[in-house]
Amino acid sequence: MKQLKSLFTSYWRFLIVHTAAQIDLFDFLERAPASIEEIIEKLNVNEVVLKHLLQSLERLQLIHCKNGKWYNTDLGSYLTESHPNSYKQACILWGQEHLTAWQHLLYTLKTGKPAFEMLYKQPYFNYLRNHPKKLKNYHKAMAEYARDDYNLLPQAMDFSEYQSIADVGGGTGVLISYIAQSYPHLKCFLIDLPEVLRLIEEKLPKNVSMIAANFFHPLPIKVDAIILSRVLHDWDDVHAVKILENCYNAMNDKADLIIIEALQDKIATPELSLNMQVMCGSYERTSKEYEHLLSRTGFILKTIKPYKEHHYILIAKKVLL
Numbered sequence: 001m002k003q004l005k006s007l008f009t010s011y012w013r014f015l016i017v018h019t020a021a022q023i024d025l026f027d028f029l030e031r032a033p034a035s036i037e038e039i040i041e042k043l044n045v046n047e048v049v050l051k052h053l054l055q056s057l058e059r060l061q062l063i064h065c066k067n068g069k070w071y072n073t074d075l076g077s078y079l080t081e082s083h084p085n086s087y088k089q090a091c092i093l094w095g096q097e098h099l100t101a102w103q104h105l106l107y108t109l110k111t112g113k114p115a116f117e118m119l120y121k122q123p124y125f126n127y128l129r130n131h132p133k134k135l136k137n138y139h140k141a142m143a144e145y146a147r148d149d150y151n152l153l154p155q156a157m158d159f160s161e162y163q164s165i166a167d168v169g170g171g172t173g174v175l176i177s178y179i180a181q182s183y184p185h186l187k188c189f190l191i192d193l194p195e196v197l198r199l200i201e202e203k204l205p206k207n208v209s210m211i212a213a214n215f216f217h218p219l220p221i222k223v224d225a226i227i228l229s230r231v232l233h234d235w236d237d238v239h240a241v242k243i244l245e246n247c248y249n250a251m252n253d254k255a256d257l258i259i260i261e262a263l264q265d266k267i268a269t270p271e272l273s274l275n276m277q278v279m280c281g282s283y284e285r286t287s288k289e290y291e292h293l294l295s296r297t298g299f300i301l302k303t304i305k306p307y308k309e310h311h312y313i314l315i316a317k318k319v320l321l
């Protein structure tokens, strides 16, 4: 029963952390430990509510009080902007439109359609393009995950046989930068929408060129390999086929397509599928479903290998049609 009762209110814990991140509490405490009075003055919040928030955050082991001053714990520091492995923007992302859409899971369950589109009257990626601040938050959050998720990719597979490679839907370039640094001979391309590429603040490695392009239109490259990482899971089969066809036409003969995704027949992540369904109307696929999509678009699935956590690398060869 305890487990059940704690489940009912599990969102309380997330919203406590989300709210603290939103008001930059962790950033403030990272600069110097602070008393309640100093926090109230700096962050302009209600004293009684703040006391309860701080106590809750202490129970979650994110902050700690010593001699009347509040400190971040090591875990809490990850919610500061300055932490090299920060997850602050991800924490902010999940508590906004995603949370609102999840509250309408019942709509998605009844209709099979994404609650996001019912609520915001447009597909999620269109919404991001129309809301620059949201787009920035989304891509900072994606980069936070990418930094940790892709750091072992250059060792996990051998890229040395390729001369050129493109990361299509590569966001702000974390993945392709890891590969470019480990394989300096490789001519690398980062492809994403123009407004996404404009968000890039840090200099990319010298062997990475940015190309602003829409993957629903022909891509202006010809390369030995294309990476599609966490892209296809955003789209239903009709859209996924269009992306794969455009990749096919942008690849040299016998080039490789490298897909990185969760595979439901290997490690089930049904909650991730529900998230994709409420947001985008897509879901995490099985190996067979990828194999089928690939064979419809001129590829043969050659290899599947486990990567990190629930991620798998699928390597498919372009066959000549």
Ligand SMILES: C[S@@+](CC[C@H](N)C(=O)[O-])C[C@H]1O[C@@H](n2cnc3c(N)ncnc32)[C@H](O)[C@@H]1O
Pocket: 125, 142, 143, 146, 168, 169, 170, 171, 172, 191, 192, 193, 196, 213, 214, 215, 216, 228, 229, 230, 231, 234
């Ligand atoms: C879930 S993110 C994955 C980003 C990155 N590959 C990663 O794994 O961190 C999906 C990516 O697809 C890009 N995207 C969405 N629609 C696109 C389009 N029509 N053309 C090109 N890129 C697009 C987004 O900007 C975003 O970078």
